[in-house]
Amino acid sequence: MTHWITALCFLAxxxxxxxxxxxxxxxxxxxxxxxxxxxxxxIPIPSSRATVPSGYNYVLPDxxxxxxxxxxxxxxxxxxxxxxxxxxxxxxxxxRRNVFPAPGDRTPGAxxxxxxxxxxxxxPDASEAHSYNVLQRTAYLAVxxxxxxxxxxxxLALSPGFNAAFPAGVNLLGGRQSARTLHxxxxxxxxxxxxxxxxxxxxxxxxxxxxxxxxxxxxxPQERP
Amino acid sequence: MxxxxxxxxxxxxxAATAGVAGAAAxxxxxxxxxxxxxxPYGPGETLTYAAQRLLTRHSNARExxxxxxxxxxxxxxxxxxxxxxxxxxxxxxxxxxxxVDGMVSHPTSFSxxxxxxxxxxxxxxxxxxxxxxxxxxxxxxxxxYEVLNAVGFLPQARYAAYFSIEPDWWExxxxxxxxxxxxxxxxxxNDSDLPVPFGGPLRLxxxxxLGYKSVKFITRLTVTDSMKKFGKxxxxxxxxxxxxxxxxx
Numbered sequence: 001m002t003h004w005i006t007a008l009c010f011l012a013x014x015x016x017x018x019x020x021x022x023x024x025x026x027x028x029x030x031x032x033x034x035x036x037x038x039x040x041x042x043i044p045i046p047s048s049r050a051t052v053p054s055g056y057n058y059v060l061p062d063x064x065x066x067x068x069x070x071x072x073x074x075x076x077x078x079x080x081x082x083x084x085x086x087x088x089x090x091x092x093x094x095x096r097r098n099v100f101p102a103p104g105d106r107t108p109g110a111x112x113x114x115x116x117x118x119x120x121x122x123x124p125d126a127s128e129a130h131s132y133n134v135l136q137r138t139a140y141l142a143v144x145x146x147x148x149x150x151x152x153x154x155x156l157a158l159s160p161g162f163n164a165a166f167p168a169g170v171n172l173l174g175g176r177q178s179a180r181t182l183h184x185x186x187x188x189x190x191x192x193x194x195x196x197x198x199x200x201x202x203x204x205x206x207x208x209x210x211x212x213x214x215x216x217x218x219x220x221p222q223e224r225p
Numbered sequence: 226m227x228x229x230x231x232x233x234x235x236x237x238x239x240a241a242t243a244g245v246a247g248a249a250a251x252x253x254x255x256x257x258x259x260x261x262x263x264x265p266y267g268p269g270e271t272l273t274y275a276a277q278r279l280l281t282r283h284s285n286a287r288e289x290x291x292x293x294x295x296x297x298x299x300x301x302x303x304x305x306x307x308x309x310x311x312x313x314x315x316x317x318x319x320x321x322x323x324x325v326d327g328m329v330s331h332p333t334s335f336s337x338x339x340x341x342x343x344x345x346x347x348x349x350x351x352x353x354x355x356x357x358x359x360x361x362x363x364x365x366x367x368x369x370y371e372v373l374n375a376v377g378f379l380p381q382a383r384y385a386a387y388f389s390i391e392p393d394w395w396e397x398x399x400x401x402x403x404x405x406x407x408x409x410x411x412x413x414x415n416d417s418d419l420p421v422p423f424g425g426p427l428r429l430x431x432x433x434x435l436g437y438k439s440v441k442f443i444t445r446l447t448v449t450d451s452m453k454k455f456g457k458x459x460x461x462x463x464x465x466x467x468x469x470x471x472x473x474x
Contacts, residue, residue: 050302065467072474076273164285
């Protein structure tokens, strides 16, 4: 349940985040940056603002009003959902049992074995229908405990009200524009995870993996050649 | 999760509706409801406003050392000024007036010189645009609370609404921001009078919120207990264009 709410919120955050970037597809480092200063890098797309030197001679329609509103609403929802999930994961031992790599798997050998299996496009065996392998666990660990907290932190550091109350939040990141650039990169990392995540589900068999995610019932595949 | 019964689903739905209604009533009671709290994004706007009011009511926007003042401040684009503005500009803005009225004991029209006679305050703060860009400048003016004290605002005041000489450009802030020491009726920037592209002769700077709350060319400020009678009743012209009234995020 928390997974699907998160998925929905992430999709909303991604689309609206992209729309907001379109209004100023230039990134900077440090405290300040604007169309009159040098950019760290630019995304080569047209902008929804005439003041941005995008290199295109047309201006896209402004979508920032609803994009910002939906971005923050989805952010609130995903934060509440994440807190519920974290509380549940800690109380039930889900993190300890299913997400932290199993004691026997915390070796380079275990990683290499899973990587080798992936490179041979070997279908996961039946035991993996119920649990995650060490590579999955590491990726999920990074997403849950590193990328999500980082994307929330860098996002909050863009709020002038929040920065007034907790100036260290933005100062530690190297300033407002650094926080914005980091927010963008962490989002890109989350999108990369999402792509791999979805590709893996298709390779492992879409319905055999997604049905249990919705119903909670795992049916062991019988039709193995 | 597989077998949620219809009854459970309906109960949860009713509980959620009652919860939202209860939360809205509670937020309203503690003055934590923004004027634009209705509509599909109302819950998000309300959570943001209420959370920031609880956490940030008395905090100050970051101030920067003089060395961090941007060499290249960015004025943003402006529609060509209207005839009223051009006439006042031709007179060196000596006839420019900021009329303060509404729930005040002594409604007053201030010239720029009148405002310069009030206690002067300067701050080096960042202008932060919702689009993503920013710059740091020194802003010089008189705190809005000095103006409000001079006209004697009434205790039932809840909002200060302020209007540009350009039509359909107006905003409002709650009294927490109106009386905040950094909310500045600004008449100078860095080393000169406030340049026209940056909002001269008068701009209200609200540094704890995004740039669009810092309306340029202000001519009127009115104190009120409700935003319902202004425009579409959403608090400012921004929600009428799809943007949030509260812009602390």
